């Protein structure tokens with residue numbers, strides 16, 4: 001089994017959806033990602049929190065076996081994000097972003113982390129993503145996520161990150177903004193010409209599309225009876241995807257396809273509750289059961 005290094009945000013989120021709301025709950029791109037990945041592989045986390053970050057959250061991350069040597073606790077407040085979803089749950093409207101301790105964060109990679117077998121540059125300032133890339137021995141696989149906040153604010157730095165990665169994982173709205181085109185196939189062409197070998201576009205309830213030289217692969221989202229909060233779905237998807245790749249170290253076309261299904265399984269659980277509440281009591285048996293249902297969902301016989 002490999003070891004997966006992730007850098008990203010650890011946050012307090014306040015979220016409102018048509019089905020409820022939650023204030024100052026545990027969130028952040030790296031939190032969702034590492035919790036999801038921890039079901040498959042060893043995870044080393046690089047992030048920063050403020051002095052207001054409670055031990056109970058640290059205990060939860062430790063209980064998932066996540067290595068927190070690279071989680072800095074600094075004077076000041078933890079990053080805070082506030083967002084809202086309409087009935088169309090696909091895209092969050094960001095109401096507030098308070099970078100707080102993230103604003104002056106400079107990731108320091110502990111010596112024990114410098115040779116990861118897989119690296120995920122979670123949603124965070126692209127300059128910090130570059131900083132992390134420069135501090136580690138290039139692992140076999142590097143993937144990256146981002147969002148509109150950085151596409152609009154740090155576009156050049158982001159393009160520089162993309163020159164050095166294997167896989168970009170972003171949602172459809174972000175892909176259109178980055179690729180400057182409404183058509184996702186055109187967007188994929190443009191982004192793939194700038195560095196990444198693979199582009200994975202997350203399309204919320206419509207699932208995921210993977211573009212690369214070998215062609216296009218599509219997976220639906222698992223149809224659920226109730227979705228309460230889509231926050232973190234993308235990061236949970238990426239955590240399952242990268243966690244599975246890190247565990248198997250199989251980066252073939254078939255390996256990537258299977259990893260996409262595990263990512264989709266993990267995201268489907270996460271949206272059932274607010275914050276990370278569903279992942280807190282998820283079991284490996286739950287994951288395997290839904291994976292089997294997913295196989296039925298997407299299987300068809302060729303009768304021609």
Ligand code: AMP
Pocket residue numbers: 009010011012013027028029080081097123124125147149150230231232233234235236
């Ligand atoms: P997702 O729903 O997977 O796109 O990610 C949601 C998570 O991203 C939330 O838990 C937020 O705390 C976090 N987040 C929102 N905005 C930012 C930002 N500008 N930088 C880093 N993390 C962010």
